[in-house]
Amino acid sequence: MDVEILKSSFAVVERRAEHTVKFFYAHLFWHHPALRELFPASPGEAERQRDRLFAALTRIVARLDDEHLLPYLHDLGRDHRKYLVAPEHYAAVGTSLRAALAAACGDAWTPATDKAWAEAFQVIADAMTAGAAASQDPPWWDAEVVRHLRYGDDIGVLTLLPHAPLPYLPGQYVSVSSERVPQVWRPYSLGNAPRPDRTVDLHVSRIDGGRLSTALVRETAPGERLRLGAPGGRAVLRRDGRPISLVAAGTGWAPVRAMLEELVERPPDTAVRLFVVARDAAYLYDRPLIDDLADRLGWLSVSYLTPAPGGHPHQATERLATALSHRGLWPDQDVYLSGPAPFVEEIAHLVRELGADPARVFHDAAPVGAGAGRPRPLGFAEWFLDPPDPHWHDPAARR
Numbered sequence: 001m002d003v004e005i006l007k008s009s010f011a012v013v014e015r016r017a018e019h020t021v022k023f024f025y026a027h028l029f030w031h032h033p034a035l036r037e038l039f040p041a042s043p044g045e046a047e048r049q050r051d052r053l054f055a056a057l058t059r060i061v062a063r064l065d066d067e068h069l070l071p072y073l074h075d076l077g078r079d080h081r082k083y084l085v086a087p088e089h090y091a092a093v094g095t096s097l098r099a100a101l102a103a104a105c106g107d108a109w110t111p112a113t114d115k116a117w118a119e120a121f122q123v124i125a126d127a128m129t130a131g132a133a134a135s136q137d138p139p140w141w142d143a144e145v146v147r148h149l150r151y152g153d154d155i156g157v158l159t160l161l162p163h164a165p166l167p168y169l170p171g172q173y174v175s176v177s178s179e180r181v182p183q184v185w186r187p188y189s190l191g192n193a194p195r196p197d198r199t200v201d202l203h204v205s206r207i208d209g210g211r212l213s214t215a216l217v218r219e220t221a222p223g224e225r226l227r228l229g230a231p232g233g234r235a236v237l238r239r240d241g242r243p244i245s246l247v248a249a250g251t252g253w254a255p256v257r258a259m260l261e262e263l264v265e266r267p268p269d270t271a272v273r274l275f276v277v278a279r280d281a282a283y284l285y286d287r288p289l290i291d292d293l294a295d296r297l298g299w300l301s302v303s304y305l306t307p308a309p310g311g312h313p314h315q316a317t318e319r320l321a322t323a324l325s326h327r328g329l330w331p332d333q334d335v336y337l338s339g340p341a342p343f344v345e346e347i348a349h350l351v352r353e354l355g356a357d358p359a360r361v362f363h364d365a366a367p368v369g370a371g372a373g374r375p376r377p378l379g380f381a382e383w384f385l386d387p388p389d390p391h392w393h394d395p396a397a398r399r
């Protein structure tokens with residue numbers, strides 16, 4: 001496989017991104033109309049998912065000499081079973097991708113270029129189909145909603161009963177889909193490891209204009225079924241005997257809650273500092289539980305950070321920053337962060353400034369477009385030219 005040819009032809013395509021994406025999908029759906037079914041029905045969602053597929057494909061090809069790519073593709077294939085992707089779809093996508101790239105490159109597209117892309121795409125397809133075939137897990141988990149607790153207008157905690165045990169590590173998240181919003185998957189965090197009866201709690205914060213989060217928080221009732229993808233995420237407890245700082249904002253509390261539960265079960269030898277941030281005191285929805293733990297457990301100290309009455313929600317972050325600055329021992333701490341992406345970014349930066357070891361600051365990258373105040377997805381060309389990280393969901397991290 002000739003990586004240089006791939007990269008030089010990719011550079012030409014980059015300048016004609018929007019045209020290439022349109023050509024790719026027109027070609028794909030013209031030759032394989034049934035593939036439309038795999039994409040969300042609503043035009044906005046469909047466009048978003050399509051941008052993501054194309055951006056991911058081209059990006060993968062551009063990274064084919066990266067040693068981490070193959071294991072990643074393996075796991076990606078395993079995870080893609082939830083989209084009902086079948087082996088024959090890979091060939092269809094590969095053919096349309098080459099047709100679109102050839103159209104974009106014009107005279108610069110030579111038989112050697114075509115061969116290089118065909119080989120590259122085969123590497124991707126082989127790794128993904130092998131990953132899918134090798135998995136012992138189900139392609140997804142059907143889960144019945146057995147309880148739905150609402151906290152105010154915007155927060156829901158749904159207790160789910162998956163049809164089979166979920167291979168979950170505290171701190172991870174799952175992607176979720178509902179028949180109410182077909183073909184749309186979004187990651188949400190679980191607030192606990194599966195209980196003996198297999199149930200788990202899904203914590204959801206409703207986003208204005210967010211179709212799935214609104215359906216989950218406002219409409220979904222006990223008795224309904226949701227579909228869950230494989231758990232993913234790297235921000236799981238390291239258990240290296242170092243003191244721990246847990247920092248959670250909003251429903252970022254969920255993974256921290258799961259980690260705390262694990263610490264309660266197997267108490268640490270070191271101190272644990274917990275910082276819980278919310279846009280308003282009314283959003284500290286698990287406060288009774290946290291207060292009870294703080295009363296009972298000598299190793300746990302808790303700080304709540306909310307804005308002054310009537311203050312802007314972000315004032316809670318400022319107050320957190322002040323509180324963190326007044327605490328010491330940062331070089332020794334393992335720090336776990338969870339919450340809205342800008343919050344996590346800001347606090348990760350701060351704790352590093354305060355002396356925390358960058359290698360001991362753990363958090364997951366947040367998904368693009370999800371979360372309060374986050375911009376909605378960019379247009380075709382922007383996505384292509386500056387693609388976001390493919391997904392919050394990194395199935396590689398779940399074992």
Ligand SMILES: NC(=O)C1=CN([C@@H]2O[C@H](COP(=O)(O)OP(=O)(O)OC[C@H]3O[C@@H](n4cnc5c(N)ncnc54)[C@H](O)[C@@H]3O)[C@@H](O)[C@H]2O)C=CC1
Nearest residue numbers: 205249250251252278279316317338339340342343371372
């Ligand atoms: N593993 C993770 O990192 C997880 C992340 N999340 C994300 O957490 C978010 C939770 O949403 P909500 O509960 O509605 O939170 P929220 O919008 O109520 O925010 C909670 C607090 O976060 C801080 N914050 C929010 N936006 C900020 C910004 N731009 N800059 C600085 N600080 C900011 C503020 O102090 C605010 O009071 C979602 O975006 C979700 O995707 C949720 C679960 C796990």
